Amino acid sequence: MLPRHQTPARLPRVVLSSVVLGILVGAVVAGFEELTVRILLDTLHDRPLWEQALAPAVGLVVAAAILRWFGPRASTSTSDEYIRAFHERHGRIPLRQLPAKLLAGAASIGSGGALGLEGPSIYAGANIGQNLQDRMHRYFRRDETKTLLTAGAAAGVAAIFQAPATGVIFALESPYRDDLARRALLPSLFAAASSYLTFVAILGTEPVFPRLGGTQFDLGIMDLLGGALVGIAAGLGGRLFAGLVRWTKTSVTRAPLHWRLASAGATLAGLAVVADAVFDDPVTLGPGGRAVEWLTDGNRGLGLIVLLLALRVCATLATLAGGGTGGLFIPLAVQGVLMGAAVGHLVGEPQTSLYPTLGLAAFLGAGYRAPIAAVMFVAESTGSTPYVVPALIAAAMSQLVAGNSSVASYQRSVRLGHLERRFTLPISSALVTDVFTVPPDATLTEFVYVHVLGRRERAVAVVDGGHFRGMCSMESLADLERSLWDTTTVGDVMRTDLPTGSASWTLRDAVAAMEAADIDILPIVDPSGIFVGLVAADDILKLDEILDETGG
Missing domain, CATH: 1.10.3080.10 (Clc chloride channel)
Structure with missing residues (x-):
């Protein structure tokens, strides 16, 4: 039909x-x-x-x-x-x-x-x-x-x-x-x-x-x-x-x-x-x-x-x-x-x-x-x-x-075309602020059981006193023996070389930063380094579907 x-x-x-x-x-x-x-x-x-x-x-x-x-x-x-x-x-x-x-x-x-x-x-x-x-x-x-x-x-x-x-x-x-x-x-x-x-x-x-x-x-x-x-x-x-x-x-x-x-x-x-x-x-x-x-x-x-x-x-x-x-x-x-x-x-x-x-x-x-x-x-x-x-x-x-x-x-x-209109939206339209973070002194065992297995999170922001320090994911543990998880902290393996975004960005800026770094999740911080939230590529795609369904 x-x-x-x-x-x-x-x-x-x-x-x-x-x-x-x-x-x-x-x-x-x-x-x-x-x-x-x-x-x-x-x-x-x-x-x-x-x-x-x-x-x-x-x-x-x-x-x-x-x-x-x-x-x-x-x-x-x-x-x-x-x-x-x-x-x-x-x-x-x-x-x-x-x-x-x-x-x-x-x-x-x-x-x-x-x-x-x-x-x-x-x-x-x-x-x-x-x-x-x-x-x-x-x-x-x-x-x-x-x-x-x-x-x-x-x-x-x-x-x-x-x-x-x-x-x-x-x-x-x-x-x-x-x-x-x-x-x-x-x-x-x-x-x-x-x-x-x-x-x-x-x-x-x-x-x-x-x-x-x-x-x-x-x-x-x-x-x-x-x-x-x-x-x-x-x-x-x-x-x-x-x-x-x-x-x-x-x-x-x-x-x-x-x-x-x-x-x-x-x-x-x-x-x-x-x-x-x-x-x-x-x-x-x-x-x-x-x-x-x-x-x-x-x-x-x-x-x-x-x-x-x-x-x-x-x-x-x-x-x-x-x-x-x-x-x-x-x-x-x-x-x-x-x-x-x-x-x-x-x-x-x-x-x-x-x-x-x-x-x-x-x-x-x-x-x-x-x-x-x-x-x-x-x-x-x-x-x-x-x-x-x-x-x-x-x-x-x-x-x-x-x-x-x-x-x-x-x-x-x-x-503007379909994608261009989406990319001009503010980053806040896909920003998630209610997220769980991990402190840098948490052990890898705690990280795995609480975040990876417990919450099915692929990557977690490392935050200390409100300030963003880096990102930790299962890829960070790939070269580390299981016996060392209890004595190794998140701060030891977290990645600090990944880009961060600003709350003043548009979705175009966020997508460009994620593509350049080959990542799916982008941490957002304010000018003083305080952690604001995360933007995920999946959330941008979901936003696009929602706007399509509602005629946006």
Whole structure:
């Protein structure tokens, strides 16, 4: 009989579950956008300026109240929760927190907070996907525990941006700064496609940035050089913005909530008033679509573009500091559009849409360390494929300049293999501290009868006054006559040339030391020579089996 996970019916069921997941996520995201944009945000835009200026403060208070009263132990993070759950061995995204997160996101963004709808959408997709897989776990192998989690995140991006390819690539690319999560590719494709179709069936189709891009474009060498220049600028800008985001998340959010709400609300109100006075529209409110519309409505001066970029950055940071629930994907994209337009002015190309589009790809790729998804987003969101090649160059350059910076809190550098993950575990995961030791003045007869015959121990640590002295085993007695066991002590035959390990080591360090000395048991001591315990090769193998059985 075939094992359950190898039955011929497994793949169709996985595909079917991915399609069902996509339909569910598409419907949820469509409802979220309808509430946030078409009911709340569009209504807000028609209100007097004073109401628009005060709305973000009200929205942040409402969001905080929703999370506190209806989302038990729920944080404000959204897409970060997907990355956290992806990397943690038993990372959970509780289903009961989903309604509160979506309502908090609607309150934060629908009231004018400068965050993106993709954050709650990714959270919703990953949440629904993980909980759906929990109910269908028998159709998935142990090494596929994150399959529908990833597919759900892809479905969330695909729906909110109406960009299924971007959704798939972003879900696979965002968990790592320099790698891809490849196991969930096929389920992500089906989930993203079905989510996109469900979303557009409910709300229709409309490009995210319809005014960017171009239909006719002759690629020249100067355009490629321009892409590299935009990439350098975006890499520096993305690095700075990622640092500001980390500082806001780790430092500012430690302040009392009432202080943060008041400060963030006042800041967002002031930014809206300033923006309305300068740009005749409070373009600092909302995810940033109105800022892009302002940019593309006419020939804008360099000074105004730079000012708007600074105001948008401040608005996003203030919303984060105030506990707003939302994503950073669209804010990064909008900042990239503005930065690209500024670079276009500097090189004497203020009219073309090329540089804003390249800035979108480069800044987004640098901020999230997702260059492939950023370039695909350019193609899908602007409807313009001629800009893809220079966008690739811009995104690549931004990656080089940005270094390891990222706005995502839980991203890892690369995907580790099965054994590599085990070897990065601390030595304490296989360390046994409750072991019997033998003093150096014990006779060999005592050693044999108590430890070898009595406890079936192959090797025993020799400890005197808590300090490690050496190791004694049956091999130490091989050349000694039996008649001498009563008069010979353990200290006379123990081995003192064997290596010792430190409690700060990883399993990789322990295995390397045991292989170099050709031993199966490694004594662990502290810096002063005090004996801590033993690590055995058999225990490392048992740990590996346990982690396999539990999906670790």
